[in-house]
Ligand SMILES: Nc1ncnc2c1ncn2[C@@H]1O[C@H](COP(=O)(O)OP(=O)(O)O)[C@@H](O)[C@H]1O
């Protein structure tokens with residue numbers, strides 16, 4: 357019997373998961389790596405550390421499963437998106453650290469591009485908003501700030517890639533400089549309708565074409581690797597983590613929605629074979645591309661979700677592990693009028709305010725750490741709820757249920773509150789490692805390990821359904837408080 361190996365390169369850790377033919381987990385290995393904060397608002401990773409942790413856990417997962425490379429039918433790669441690496445093609449060494457999706461250093465450049473009247477063009481072609489979150493301005497920053505980088509890029513000496521592309525390069529020993537359509541869709545340089553790099557956008561962003569990777573389908577044999585023993589293993593699937601999770605949640609039909617609660621929260625709706633431009637400041641993106649045919653999604657991106665719980669743990673020290681937040685929040689009957697807006701790195705969709713900062717409102721003499729814990733948890737659910745109306749409006753579809761995954765979905769209180777706010781059932785699946793599963797599916801489809809999307813969709817199973825129970829008046833009152841709190845957090849640090 358053969359298995360599929362998924363490499364899930366996330367913001368805080370590299371993971372590798374071996375899946376069997378039923379889509380069940382055979383083994384997992386995981387390693388955290390350093391978060392580098394050189395200045396306020398800057399976030400970097402060391403690309404070599406990303407690589408060494410990722411290849412290390414890949415080997416470990418295979419060993420833990422009691423397998424060898426010979427038992428692996430294919431490898432799928434999924435990754436934190438937008439995080440940008442530039443490296444020297446000859447030495448294979450990065451010219452600068454990876455600039456992470458959370459990094460805000462290019463907010464001013466985005467303002468300039470907007471002031472020059474480019475926003476509508478970028479939105480029409482790429483489906484994106486002009487925000488520091490996306491890869492394009494991070495790449496431009498490296499070209500403008502690393503000595504000699506622009507000249508070397510123009511001479512074809514440097515390569516650009518998102519993390520999938522960097523891992524493909526390393527796994528193939530420098531033979532592959534390629535990315536998939538979902539990752540290309542996060543760069544501000546890729547026309548999602550034409551499915552091609554766009555010269556007009558490249559010129560505005562001042563990025564030389566010579567440094568860009570080839571863009572391929574998300575499910576395709578890219579090449580192979582001999583670094584995991586047992587001969588050459590095909591690398592057959594690549595997708596950004598949220599796109600992979602959409603597939604891992606079996607949201608294969610138009611109108612199906614998943615939300616991943618990790619460091620941030622990312623809600624994606626499958627909109628079928630047409631890109632739907634957002635009227636409500638959401639992102640339009642390629643969901644995946646299979647057999648040359650793109651499927652599209654609408655996305656709401658929230659920058660801080662589970663990370664607010666980490667802040668309670670590491671910043672405030674009022675809990676000692678993430679899971680403790682649930683009992684601390686349960687020590688009070690309600691939020692006591694306290695609202696925490698976790699705009700630690702600005703606000704993403706639908707506000708897109710890089711100058712917003714975190715705030716806690718409504719504190720009284722009676723406020724306890726329990727209220728703070730509750731307000732922190734609730735803030736995750738409010739942010740998600742803010743996206744739903746926008747998404748339904750854009751797609752002209754009504755949400756019937758929400759499929760959820762990610763580390764914070766372990767929290768039953770949060771999931772119940774989410775169902776209460778949304779007024780629809782929240783469905784937690786049996787396999788919550790949907791990101792890795794989606795990458796495995798893409799790879800397995802390409803090598804004939806699975807027959808098609810129908811076989812994949814049939815594997816999805818629900819573990820628990822959270823039914824909405826709160827009255828609409830109470831929901832409206834809570835959301836009113838949240839709206840006021842968000843309003844006061846916006847524009848806090850003016851450029
Ligand atoms: N019981 C819990 N309640 C709330 N948040 C949690 C809980 N357990 C973990 N988390 C949060 O989930 C996040 C980790 O989820 P994960 O999906 O692994 O994230 P990522 O892929 O972004 O690294 C952390 O931010 C952590 O604080």
Ligand SMILES: O=P(O)(O)OC[C@H](O)CO
Pocket residue numbers: 365366367368435436437438457596597598618619620
């Ligand atoms: O690594 P995660 O799970 O925090 O996901 C990060 C997203 O891909 C950023 O867009």
